[in-house]
Amino acid sequence: MAESWSFLDTFEANFRPLVVIELAKGTKEETIKWLTKRIVDKKANGGAQLLVKPLAMENGDENIYLVGASHLRLLLGAEAVGLVKECNDNSMRTFTYSSRKTFKDFADDNHNFLTMAECQYIIKHELENLRAKDEKMIPGYPQAKLYPGKSIVRRLLTSGILVQIFPLHDREELKKLRHSWYGRVKVGYQPLDEIRCYFGETIALYFGFLEYFTFALIPMAVIGIPYYVFAWEDYDKYVMFATFNLLWSTVILEVWKRICAIMTYHWGTLLMKRQFEEPRPGFHGVLGINPVTGREEPVYSSIKRQLRIYLVSLPFVCLCLYFSLYVMMIYFDLEQWALDYHEENESTFSSLMLFVPSIIYAVVIEIMNRIYRYAAEFLTSWENHRLESSYQNHLILKVLVFNFLNCFASLFYIAFVLFDMKLLRQSLATLLITSQILNQFAESLLPYWLQKRHKKRMKKRMCSLKTDTDLSLVEQVNLEKEMGTYFGTFDDYLELFLQFGYVSLFSCVYPLAAVFAVLNNITEIYSDALKMCRVYKRPFAEPTANIGVWQLAFETMSVISVVTNCILIGMSPQVNALFPDSKMDLILIVALVEHLLLAIKFIMAFVIPDKPRDIQMKLAKLEFESLEALKQQ
Numbered sequence: 001m002a003e004s005w006s007f008l009d010t011f012e013a014n015f016r017p018l019v020v021i022e023l024a025k026g027t028k029e030e031t032i033k034w035l036t037k038r039i040v041d042k043k044a045n046g047g048a049q050l051l052v053k054p055l056a057m058e059n060g061d062e063n064i065y066l067v068g069a070s071h072l073r074l075l076l077g078a079e080a081v082g083l084v085k086e087c088n089d090n091s092m093r094t095f096t097y098s099s100r101k102t103f104k105d106f107a108d109d110n111h112n113f114l115t116m117a118e119c120q121y122i123i124k125h126e127l128e129n130l131r132a133k134d135e136k137m138i139p140g141y142p143q144a145k146l147y148p149g150k151s152i153v154r155r156l157l158t159s160g161i162l163v164q165i166f167p168l169h170d171r172e173e174l175k176k177l178r179h180s181w182y183g184r185v186k187v188g189y190q191p192l193d194e195i196r197c198y199f200g201e202t203i204a205l206y207f208g209f210l211e212y213f214t215f216a217l218i219p220m221a222v223i224g225i226p227y228y229v230f231a232w233e234d235y236d237k238y239v240m241f242a243t244f245n246l247l248w249s250t251v252i253l254e255v256w257k258r259i260c261a262i263m264t265y266h267w268g269t270l271l272m273k274r275q276f277e278e279p280r281p282g283f284h285g286v287l288g289i290n291p292v293t294g295r296e297e298p299v300y301s302s303i304k305r306q307l308r309i310y311l312v313s314l315p316f317v318c319l320c321l322y323f324s325l326y327v328m329m330i331y332f333d334l335e336q337w338a339l340d341y342h343e344e345n346e347s348t349f350s351s352l353m354l355f356v357p358s359i360i361y362a363v364v365i366e367i368m369n370r371i372y373r374y375a376a377e378f379l380t381s382w383e384n385h386r387l388e389s390s391y392q393n394h395l396i397l398k399v400l401v402f403n404f405l406n407c408f409a410s411l412f413y414i415a416f417v418l419f420d421m422k423l424l425r426q427s428l429a430t431l432l433i434t435s436q437i438l439n440q441f442a443e444s445l446l447p448y449w450l451q452k453r454h455k456k457r458m459k460k461r462m463c464s465l466k467t468d469t470d471l472s473l474v475e476q477v478n479l480e481k482e483m484g485t486y487f488g489t490f491d492d493y494l495e496l497f498l499q500f501g502y503v504s505l506f507s508c509v510y511p512l513a514a515v516f517a518v519l520n521n522i523t524e525i526y527s528d529a530l531k532m533c534r535v536y537k538r539p540f541a542e543p544t545a546n547i548g549v550w551q552l553a554f555e556t557m558s559v560i561s562v563v564t565n566c567i568l569i570g571m572s573p574q575v576n577a578l579f580p581d582s583k584m585d586l587i588l589i590v591a592l593v594e595h596l597l598l599a600i601k602f603i604m605a606f607v608i609p610d611k612p613r614d615i616q617m618k619l620a621k622l623e624f625e626s627l628e629a630l631k632q633q
Helices: 002-006 029-040 071-081 116-128 152-158 171-181 192-199 201-230 235-267 302-345 348-353 356-382 388-418 421-463 471-481 490-505 513-535 549-571 573-577 583-607 613-632
Strands: 019-023 051-054 064-068 084-086 092-094 141-145 162-167 286-289 296-299
Touching (some): 019 029, 019 116, 029 051, 029 152, 064 471, 071 116, 092 613, 116 152, 116 162, 116 192, 152 162, 162 471, 171 192, 201 490, 201 513, 235 549, 302 356, 302 388, 356 421, 388 421, 388 490, 421 490, 421 513, 490 513, 490 549, 549 583
Antiparallel strands (some): 019 064, 286 296
């Protein structure tokens, strides 16, 4: 590898822009020269050995730079980040430049061996690994301190000198992807391999999970319709439906693990070694020595962090949960008022008024969820977590706890305190449908409309440009830099998590929940595809092997659904009639059934392997070959 870097030239006859760097307006000339020099410098001199070119604008501003790389540089970068590619013998192996000829579709003149998403990921990795050597500050900005080993890009971001880094869209490839993905209404699978090649594994995996979850809901929806039509009040008939629901929720999550393993194996991310995590950009502390790497970096006391979590964050979350419950009680007062109004008037208008409190409450829930999300992000950032993974785990925990209580507390209260099944059905239906409509509008339709308006204004402005640079490229960069930033799949998974809760927690009361979930997810696939292709900047690809902590979140929800459905069945008049003399016997029977179902659930999770047999064998074979290679060395 070291020998390969020495003969690598930074010159490339056909410069292909892959990544855009936008600096703050008025950035000092010495800063720009220093940064561009570090980007193009050889690796031996501490540079990234990439190609960089300013985007010439009509007003003379040079605050936007295009970054690319030679084909050879990208191949060596693929080895550095540990990309896994398919070999000629159909096995998946970590790419090395020395063994490049053994990989499928490789040729020295084949510049499509690496996908554009992989190329942009490599450039991002190299830029983020540009580190200070002996510099004490960013040239021209004495307040932006540096120390040996500090990531230059992260310091530029936190100092406000660097506005953003984003990957460029490939117009032709995007046009093909749009046509095959959502360009026409069709019944079929999504082009997940094409999505992965264009947007990377994390986004492809989300769309794969969304598609899988939608298909998995169809049996629930098909069975739920006749239960809704023919057996609305017969709770004893719902026992089979609820039991099917409980087994279904376990099976779909276990089968997903297998499907996920198959996809990520063929994409190469199942075999990728985990990169050593660097401190997140917002992490700060006193300069010290990392005992693992031996490099200088900020050090922050874990005791201080724990004090912030338990003395500030935890009480704040508890206060928010209390406020959520207080709003819930106001909702029940409105429900009582609507019911009294209906009993006094008994008109069509009064019947419609019965749904108004639930609709208002659903809107308030969505507003509270979004406000709390900002507060949770601020608090988690203030806790000063060193690693991005730790930051994300604490943020997800905060958001999930609040969203779960905020969305489902009223349903639990109606079911287990008020014992009003009619109100439970009405509230569940209203909350589910209203939240789906609001999410579709807020996440896709509104951003798309705003982006379309901005695009029209930008095109009018660009028509007056007179510049020697390719107008289409100038127009593209200017359009894309003003587009919204896609902050990841967090909100998308959260929406599916809450939907899974609506479907599974109270299935024996409202079987049509799965039907509405299927209809919503079909439109969600198209609206999410639209926002990825038309509304947001292209995100950097992020290799991943699974859906991470969300798998655990869904599994936890399925365990809770076992308990709620068993209690609801035990509360039904038909089941109660079987135990007229002793309620204790009923409680014991319900508890026994609940424990048996949980036992079956955990046994199924244990029996169904997370990876198919052939994938297990291939992984074992690769591990054996790696051990043999180490012995020979």
